[in-house]
Amino acid sequence: MFQILACGAAVVTLSMGIRHGFGLWLAPITQDMGWTRQTFAFAMAIQNLAWGVFGIFGGMAADRLGAFRVLIGGALLYALGLSGMALSPTPGLFALSTGVVIGAAQAGTTYAVIYGVLGRQIAAERRSWAMGVAAAAGSFGQFLMVPLEGQLILSLGWQQALLVLAAMALLIIPLAFGLREPGFGGQRQRSAGGHGQSVGHAVAEALRHPSFLLLTAGYFVCGFQVVFIGVHMPSYLKDHGLTPQVASMALALIGLFNVVGTYAAGALGQRLPKRTILVAIYWARAVVIAIFMLVPLSPTSVYVFSAVMGMLWLSTVPPTNAVVAQIFGVQHLSMLSGFVFFSHQIGSFMGVWLGGYLYDRTGSYDIVWYLAIALGILAGLLNLPVRENAIVRPAAATAAQPA
Numbered sequence: 001m002f003q004i005l006a007c008g009a010a011v012v013t014l015s016m017g018i019r020h021g022f023g024l025w026l027a028p029i030t031q032d033m034g035w036t037r038q039t040f041a042f043a044m045a046i047q048n049l050a051w052g053v054f055g056i057f058g059g060m061a062a063d064r065l066g067a068f069r070v071l072i073g074g075a076l077l078y079a080l081g082l083s084g085m086a087l088s089p090t091p092g093l094f095a096l097s098t099g100v101v102i103g104a105a106q107a108g109t110t111y112a113v114i115y116g117v118l119g120r121q122i123a124a125e126r127r128s129w130a131m132g133v134a135a136a137a138g139s140f141g142q143f144l145m146v147p148l149e150g151q152l153i154l155s156l157g158w159q160q161a162l163l164v165l166a167a168m169a170l171l172i173i174p175l176a177f178g179l180r181e182p183g184f185g186g187q188r189q190r191s192a193g194g195h196g197q198s199v200g201h202a203v204a205e206a207l208r209h210p211s212f213l214l215l216t217a218g219y220f221v222c223g224f225q226v227v228f229i230g231v232h233m234p235s236y237l238k239d240h241g242l243t244p245q246v247a248s249m250a251l252a253l254i255g256l257f258n259v260v261g262t263y264a265a266g267a268l269g270q271r272l273p274k275r276t277i278l279v280a281i282y283w284a285r286a287v288v289i290a291i292f293m294l295v296p297l298s299p300t301s302v303y304v305f306s307a308v309m310g311m312l313w314l315s316t317v318p319p320t321n322a323v324v325a326q327i328f329g330v331q332h333l334s335m336l337s338g339f340v341f342f343s344h345q346i347g348s349f350m351g352v353w354l355g356g357y358l359y360d361r362t363g364s365y366d367i368v369w370y371l372a373i374a375l376g377i378l379a380g381l382l383n384l385p386v387r388e389n390a391i392v393r394p395a396a397a398t399a400a401q402p403a
Contacts, residue, residue, distance in 0.1 A: 004121050005130055007178030008114040009137030011071065014172055015078070015109040017145030018165050019102075020255060023231040024150050024248065025085075027238060028158040037235065039091045041356025043098040044231055045349040048223065050103025051110075052338075052345025058107040059116065059338030060199060063331070067117045068180045074108025075172035081105050082169060086162035109172055111135070111317060112341055116334030117179050119325045125270070127325060131318040132266010136259045143255035150248035197393075202332040205393075206339065211327060211386045215320055216343040218278065221379035222316045223347030225285060225372045229309070230254075232355040236365050237302060246299050250306040257310030264311075266318035274319035274326075275386040282383065285312050286376030293369055326388050 026040050062070045081104075084097025107113075114134055122130045152161035197205075206212045234247035268277055292305040324336050355368050 021146045021149035038356040043095040045353035046099025047103040048345045048348030051106045052342035054104040054107035055338040059112040059334035062113045062334040071176035078105035078169035079166040082166035086159045112337040119330040119333040128269035128322040135262035135317045146251040218379040218382045219344040220347035221375040223344035224351035227348035228351030253306040254310035258313040261311035261315040265315035278383040279380045282379035
């Protein structure tokens with residue numbers, strides 16, 4: 001278990017750590033290339049949407065072929081996409097490399113794939129905790145990588161900094177060797193509790209389940225909030241006269257405190273109803289953003305906001321995925337997590353794109369901040385009626401009856 005957890009956490013640390021720093025490139029790229037913020041935001045929006053779309057198929061491949069092959073392909077795409085992000089001369093090529101290629105890479109190197117391995121290899125009574133550890137690793141990656149990325153930009157320039165990150169992404173390949181699953185195949189899947197369920201039946205079953213749909217709808221809001229803040233907050237702070245160092249520290253604090261938040265959410269998921277945890281997170285986000293908008297903006301208020309928001313940042317991930325595993329089992333966990341995450345990424349698309357679009361039209365991010373508050377309240381309401389009981393399948397019920 002230790003090897004799987006350590007390698008999975010390291011992969012998420014690299015992949016999410018690189019990804020969380022992309023907001024630092026908004027100002028230098030748009031200024032150097034003469035592009036609008038909407039151009040950069042649109043490429044990032046495509047990235048999040050591509051991540052969601054490819055996440056479904058990446059999860060399906062990981063469930064069928066194992067995470068090892070998917071992770072290697074994702075690492076190669078990550079290096080290719082980051083190189084293209086550095087060298088693209090036009091907005092179209094920038095959107096293709098930064099958006100489509102990196103989005104596909106993230107689909108193959110982040111939570112859905114890693115959580116599939118954890119769900120299959122770690123006992124149910126420790127599954128939520130293990131998912132919390134992996135999510136905390138992604139947060140530590142943000143704390144570790146964002147200041148490093150900011151320093152790389154200052155010392156090397158934004159293009160060379162991206163090429164260094166491309167080389168770092170290739171470190172995922174040796175880590176993938178620690179996530180190979182023995183005996184991967186149909187018999188292994190049936191013994192894991194899948195009852196030989198087909199992909200089509202698993203998808204249809206999930207889409208008919210009200211709690212799955214409510215979780216999926218709530219996850220849209222998570223994506224909207226965190227990607228808007230992660231990409232646009234550095235420029236928001238710069239517009240209000242704060243230095244790039246404040247923005248880098250803010251993103252790093254989000255990552256640091258999210259280590260605690262995600263681990264706590266995973267651990268609490270072993271003891272409390274997971275829907276209760278999700279409701280509390282979404283409503284707390286709405287309150288924290290509202291207070292941030294009301295108080296005078298200063299480095300202190302930014303750091304306090306970042307620390308508190310960090311506690312709530314990716315803490316929705318462990319309980320959401322644990323509920324999916326609890327309801328449907330683990331045979332198709334990566335794929336079903338991919339479907340839920342697709343909703344998250346539609347929200348991410350809307351958050352990052354609306355941020356750029358409305359800023360270019362109004363000169364302000366205020367409307368998007370207010371939308372983030374309202375959506376947080378809505379997401380809490382959506383998660384209130386979620387039910388976490390395991391689904392009863394006719395074949396399973398029949399097999400359980402004495403002869």
